[in-house]
Amino acid sequence: MAAPAPLLHPDPDPSFTELLAIRPQLRMDPLAGLMLEEVPLARIAAAHGTPVWAYSAGTLRRRLATLQGALAEARLDAQVHFAVKANPNLAVLRTLGDQGAGADVVSEGELRAARAAGIPAAHIVFSGVGKTLAEIRLALSEDIQQINAESAEEVAMISATAAAMGRTARVALRVNPDVDAKTHAKITTGKSENKFGIAIGDAPALYARMAGLPGIRPVGLAVHIGSQITAGVGAYRTAYGHLADLVRSLRAQGLVVERVDCGGGLGIPYRDEPAPNPAALAGAIAATLGNLGVALMVEPGRWIAGPAGVLVASVILQKQGAGRRFLVLDAAMNDLVRPAMYEAWHGILPVAPADFTAPLAPADVVGPICESGDTFARNRGLPSLQPASLVAFLDAGAYGAAMSSTYNNRPLAAEVLVEGDRFALVRERQTQEALLAGQALPPWMAR
Known part of the structure; x- marks a missing residue:
């Protein structure tokens, strides 16, 4: 694997105090150290070891409520479906589901997690460009709210499967509006060269064809233009404007369009970059789709869960290289892959007050x-940290544990949910024995 580009930034890094100032779920206690809600992170590390993920239930609820409030303020008939790919932990899903969030899923595993967390099938949307026959059958047997189809071939699969099962699938057609969201190339999804959706020019004919297929009831349209969008809401307005035109065109043909799934992608400030807020997104939806009489959906993941989580790691050692100081942690790219994969910046704070x-x-x-x-970072300003000192990676609640692996045969880290002044283990640390479980030597290697 080639090394990524240097993780450098032309501007000075935010100070520790500046990082805390915009993250109300975190504070530095002069005695207990860095706190998530009212729980010292050092206490979590002592109880469950490191590396360990910790999620703030209060932050999950607060951010979901902020988004729901912005949509209501804009007088939109809109449901929030949490993008399970951002964080599939059952406690996270239950926390959000209890506050009225549905789920946007992209695999059988995510669908089963959402159901296990108590999210009703009637509040689940299945997205994704490559659903298998088994996944389509599961979605139909669960009678979920909607399947977002991404190709003519997939429409045919859904139709044949539903007809064979004696079911009717509620299907929305995901269109690709060829809009550049100005985000990282690996997470943009609405350009014509991306693998997602139907070219918007091909959508009218396919939607009309869907209306005549057995086992399918076309219910609307869907779009998603990318993740971690921070360049304002202009791309959203453009994409939603194209969808509004398409809704009018389909209705002019006598076709029924009940719903529009607006996707997600709202970015967060990992460093100090500006990011659009839910009110701006709601305004873009209202200005383009608000007068069409369609039920609306949004699919946030990162915006809700990202700031709610931290990854706590221990220092193994400090190594003085040839002109460079290396801070070696017990967390690695198998735990938090975003810096290696996306050249992503995460705030890193020492946990102890003295540090x-x-x-x-x-x-x-x-x-x-x-x-x-x-x-994780290069030339980052940090104190001298002795072995066993703790640091916390900020904004790690989305695409953190969800993208973890066991590379180098390293066990998956534990996960903890924090609620006020209490915390509980919500995913056990994987054991070394579990890493080997399921493997077997062939008979001719037996001793």
């Missing part, structure tokens, strides 16, 4: 995996 106020010096923050790509 929080100690003098800073540049350090490369790395993990123990045998790749140079296992680097």
Whole structure:
């Protein structure tokens, strides 16, 4: 694997105090150290080891309520479906489901997780470009709210499967509006060269054909233009404007369009970058789709869950290289892959009060995996940290644990949910025995 581009930024990094100032779920207690809600992160690490993920239930609820409030303020008939791919932990899903969120799923596993967390099938949408026959059968047997179809071939699969099962699938057609969301190339999804959706020019004919197929009831349209969108809401307005025109065109043909799934992608400020807020997104939806009389859906993931989570890691050692200081942690790219995969920036804070106020010096923050790509930050201002000192990666609640792997045969980290002044283990740390479970030597290798 080639090493990623240097994780550098032309502007000075935000200070520790500046990072905390815009993250109300975190604070530095002069005695207990860095707190998530009212729980010291050091206490979580002592109870469950490191690396360990910790999620703030209060933050999940607060951010969901903010988005729901913005949609209501814009007088939109809109449902929020949490993008399960961002964080499929059952406790996270239950917390959001109890506040009225549905689920946007992209696999059998995510659908089963949403149901296990108590989210009603009637509040689940199945998206994704490559649903298998088994996944389509499961979605139909569960009688979920909607399947978002992404190709003519998939429409045919859904029709044949539903007809064979004696079911009628509620299907929305995902269109690709060829709109550049100005986000990272690996997470843009609404350009013509991306694998997602039907070219918007081909959508009218396919939608009309769907209306005559057995086992299918066309219910509307869907779109998703990318993830971590921070360049304002202009791309949203453009994409939704194209969808509004398409709704009018389909209705002019006598076709029924009941719903529009607006997708997700609203970005968060990992560093200090500006990011659009839910009110701006709601305004873009209202200005383009608000007068069409359609039920609306949004599919946030990162915006809700990202700021709610931290990854706590321990220092293994400090290594002085040739002109560089390396801070080696027990967390690695198998735990938090975003810096290696996307050149992503995450705030890193010391957990102990004394370390929080100690003098800073540049350090490369790395993990123990045998790749140079296992680097979280370069030239980051951090204090001298002794072995067993704790640090916390901020905004790690989305696409953190969800993208973890067991590379280098490293067990998956534990996950904890924080609620006020209490916390509970919501996913056990994987054991070394579990890493080997399921493997077997062939008979001719038996001893």
